[in-house]
Amino acid sequence: MNHLDLIQACDKDWYAYTHHTFVTQLAKGDLSQQAYLHYLKQDFLFLKHYARAYALAIFKAKTLEEMRRPLPSLEALIGSEMHHHISYCQQWGLTESDMEAEAEDVGTVAYTRYVLDTGMAGDLADLFTALAPCAIGYAMIGERLIHAPDTLETGNPYYSWIxxxxxxxxxxxxxxxxxxxxxxxxxxxxxxxRGQQLIHIFRTATRMEVAFWQQGLNAAMTR
Structure with missing residues (x-):
């Protein structure tokens, strides 16, 4: 099996994730700023746990080669991606200390702990299957939106994300x-x-991504 089998096996959840209202509003430029700011702060907290998951992959590895594989991603996350995220958030008036002090929303707790718990209980296949919806989904969303004729570029405050x-x-x-x-x-x-078990992990993580988008919209509605 491969990643496309995982996506196809949970196609309805995958569509709900990659075509979520948060994403469509972001592409049109009419997403609530409160929703976006909440997302940025929670994404900072998520990325910290994401880095921990890659560190866990090194811990769970059985060979030196398996230990080497996650290292570039871990270094990129801590040394580059987190730096870019912090710099980007500063453009929205958010400092690193602001985001460190932010309380984790329920969806953030559920998603990150699910990934880490799956990795602790299973092997590398379990862990990377749980991690997969995030990177693969964002890549598919970004690629689709950047080429979509109805994506607003000029005057869209969120186009840099796309x-x-x-x-x-x-x-x-x-x-x-x-x-x-x-x-x-x-x-x-x-x-x-075993294949069905991995599909279940992938589907659950995908549902967590749906909830992650939704919590941003929910936060804007309660303010």
Whole structure:
């Protein structure tokens, strides 16, 4: 099996994630700023746990080669992506200390702890399957929106987000992640109990992504 099998097996949840109202409003430029600011702060907290998950991959690895594989992603997350996220958020008036002091929303807690718990209880295939919806989904969303004729570019305060995730650098990095995931999945029959277990993990993580978008919209409605 491979990542496309995972997506196809939970296509309804995947569509709900990649075509969520948060995403469509972001593309049109009419997303509530309160929703976006809430998302940015929660995404900062999410990325910290995302980095912990890659550190967990090194801990769970059985060979030196397996230990080497997550290291570039971990270094990129802590040394580059977190830095870019903080710099980007400063443009929206959010400082690193602001985001560190932010309380984790329920969806953030549920998603991040699910990924870490799945990784602790399982092996590398379990962990990277739980991590996969985030990177793969953002790449697919970015690529679709950057080429969509109804995506507003001029005057859209959120277009830089679309440009980043639809850009070549992010797209290439995700392809490397997909390659590694597919290597982990290659010898697992999709119809086997193990294959179905991994589909369940992928579907659950995808549903967590839906909830992550939704909590941003919910936060804007309560203010």
């Amino acid at each position: 440009a980043m995730y639809g850009g070549e650098e992010f797209q290439q990095s995700v392809q490397q992640s997909i390659l590694f995931l597919n290597q982990l999945l290659a010898d697992i029959p999709i119809a086997s109990s």
